[in-house]
Amino acid sequence: MRRRKLEELFFRSLMVLSTVIVGGSFFLIVGTIFYKGAPYMNLDMITKIPGGGFYIGKEGGVLNAIIGSIYVAGGATVLGLLISIPVAIFINMYMDGKKFLSNTLRMAYDVLFGIPSIVYGAFGFLIMVYFGIRASLLGGIIAVTLLVIPILVRTLDEVIRTVPGELRDAALSLGATRWETAKVVLRQIRPGIFTAILLSFGRAVGDVASVMFTAGFSDNIPTSLHQPAATLPLAIFFQLGSAVDEVQGRGYASALILTIIVLIITILAELLIKKFSKFRN
Amino acid sequence: MFKFLTLTTSSTFTTSTTTMQLRLLKDKILAKLMLVLTLASVSLLLVIGIGLYYKSIPLLQRLSWGTLLTSGVWKPLKGLFGFYPFIMGTLWVTGIAIIIALPLSLLTSLYIVEYAPARVKRALSPFVNLLSGIPPVIFGVWGVLFIIPLIQKYIAPHFVEYSTGYSVLAGGIVLAVMIFPLIVSIISEVLRTIPQELKDASLSLGATKWETIKKVVLRKALPGIIAATVLAISRAFGETIAVLMVCGNNAVVPHSVFDTGYPLPALIANNYGEMLSIPLYDSALMFAALLLFIIILLFNIISRVILARLERKLAV
Numbered sequence: 022m023r024r025r026k027l028e029e030l031f032f033r034s035l036m037v038l039s040t041v042i043v044g045g046s047f048f049l050i051v052g053t054i055f056y057k058g059a060p061y062m063n064l065d066m067i068t069k070i071p072g073g074g075f076y077i078g079k080e081g082g083v084l085n086a087i088i089g090s091i092y093v094a095g096g097a098t099v100l101g102l103l104i105s106i107p108v109a110i111f112i113n114m115y116m117d118g119k120k121f122l123s124n125t126l127r128m129a130y131d132v133l134f135g136i137p138s139i140v141y142g143a144f145g146f147l148i149m150v151y152f153g154i155r156a157s158l159l160g161g162i163i164a165v166t167l168l169v170i171p172i173l174v175r176t177l178d179e180v181i182r183t184v185p186g187e188l189r190d191a192a193l194s195l196g197a198t199r200w201e202t203a204k205v206v207l208r209q210i211r212p213g214i215f216t217a218i219l220l221s222f223g224r225a226v227g228d229v230a231s232v233m234f235t236a237g238f239s240d241n242i243p244t245s246l247h248q249p250a251a252t253l254p255l256a257i258f259f260q261l262g263s264a265v266d267e268v269q270g271r272g273y274a275s276a277l278i279l280t281i282i283v284l285i286i287t288i289l290a291e292l293l294i295k296k297f298s299k300f301r302n
Numbered sequence: 303m304f305k306f307l308t309l310t311t312s313s314t315f316t317t318s319t320t321t322m323q324l325r326l327l328k329d330k331i332l333a334k335l336m337l338v339l340t341l342a343s344v345s346l347l348l349v350i351g352i353g354l355y356y357k358s359i360p361l362l363q364r365l366s367w368g369t370l371l372t373s374g375v376w377k378p379l380k381g382l383f384g385f386y387p388f389i390m391g392t393l394w395v396t397g398i399a400i401i402i403a404l405p406l407s408l409l410t411s412l413y414i415v416e417y418a419p420a421r422v423k424r425a426l427s428p429f430v431n432l433l434s435g436i437p438p439v440i441f442g443v444w445g446v447l448f449i450i451p452l453i454q455k456y457i458a459p460h461f462v463e464y465s466t467g468y469s470v471l472a473g474g475i476v477l478a479v480m481i482f483p484l485i486v487s488i489i490s491e492v493l494r495t496i497p498q499e500l501k502d503a504s505l506s507l508g509a510t511k512w513e514t515i516k517k518v519v520l521r522k523a524l525p526g527i528i529a530a531t532v533l534a535i536s537r538a539f540g541e542t543i544a545v546l547m548v549c550g551n552n553a554v555v556p557h558s559v560f561d562t563g564y565p566l567p568a569l570i571a572n573n574y575g576e577m578l579s580i581p582l583y584d585s586a587l588m589f590a591a592l593l594l595f596i597i598i599l600l601f602n603i604i605s606r607v608i609l610a611r612l613e614r615k616l617a618v
Contacts, residue, residue: 036413111336135602137540143591198329227437287435
């Protein structure tokens, strides 16, 4: 009996220890980035584009990359929504009685979600070569759109499924067509759509493997879809590879900026999900 | 007067049928449009594979699958493309990541689901989501700033004479942290589906909580744990930028955890600049992407089928 109690105690402590490690790793990462990035942080970083000699440690900031990332992630999320909302509606409202098919479709999007961004990047590059598009904002948006479609579809699908069946039945029985019913459902899930937008934007803004072939890099803020665009994660990667301490330091500061952006987005999404699930109950 | 009445009623009747027809037509057109969008986006699974294969053909005409996968010589300028070192690099890094992440994540999920008081549970779950939201490049920066010095100064000196810290071990540790949230969230979900009656039966027979977990819960959850592991492996396989930053990137097969490695995704990301200037190089990189795609596709399908089956069993 004593041995069994001891075993219980042993494994219980192991579990607590593991939980501390897993939960603590978040603080360790964010803490490290803050500790190393904060000393190099200043207003220039977020208000200026790289000046002459930026890459040997002279003045400037990463505004070009911040704006570039927002353009790419924003464009991809908008394009992705235009595709994903109809897909999510189709799976949920137009496939009644075809449960096997709709579940297979859901699984296909789950699998697409698992395809790594480097593969989307390589494929996006193929599309660009095929259509003769050079590395540009447009190319980056295309590749990242492919990356976020599965996230958007699966999130929207989960949200639509939380809408009570009675609501749909009521609309349908009043003589509404499926599309008119879908409009009612869409209004109902508005907070869920915001959550999907945040999740997609958060993933898109932080991804690098999909944009490194496709968006290119530039010290200027792009003014058209056909100009190359810098992205924040890629700027971090380049700066860290520098041999100049000052440039590396600014890489840490850029990492801090990206971390803060993504944390804000994730926390907002968390809050929305919580509010939404309260709504449901 | 009567005639007038019948006229108006009949005209309203016809307008209402036309609006009705219009509404139905709109519904039908939109249905077709949605079907097209759905088919187009889901067919990406096929199109990506075909596109990458098509681009790999020039390489496959020169060298057979066997040579490509088993040769260790990587000399693009001489037209020699052996992927063996990169495949081994990927396997080492992924293996280390799973060995570290699986036990920790499993114990964490067990604690969260079976032991933790509701208050602790509520406090913990956001951190798992926050961790999964951190971008890969930030994990890479953290690896460079924290894990590399840790290995170089404190871990490696106990085992080998000298290490810069850039190693498959560093890649494995960084990847392990990256896949924590994925494994924890899937296993927790699976654990929550195990019926309380089963646990009660075991507890009422005098088993301790740990014995119940060991003999009942884990056995019941095994398929889910396997699915989570397979999914985590495929995630680790495709992770690019973080491993690129910490693995050292030498096209040599690693023989110890302190050796450098060069995983497949890092190969693709690191060389896209030169790929159009050397013959067959672009084809070789697209072949690397194809390899990743095929392996990850298979692993994903396997784990999703297991998970879907679990879900269905539960619904019955």
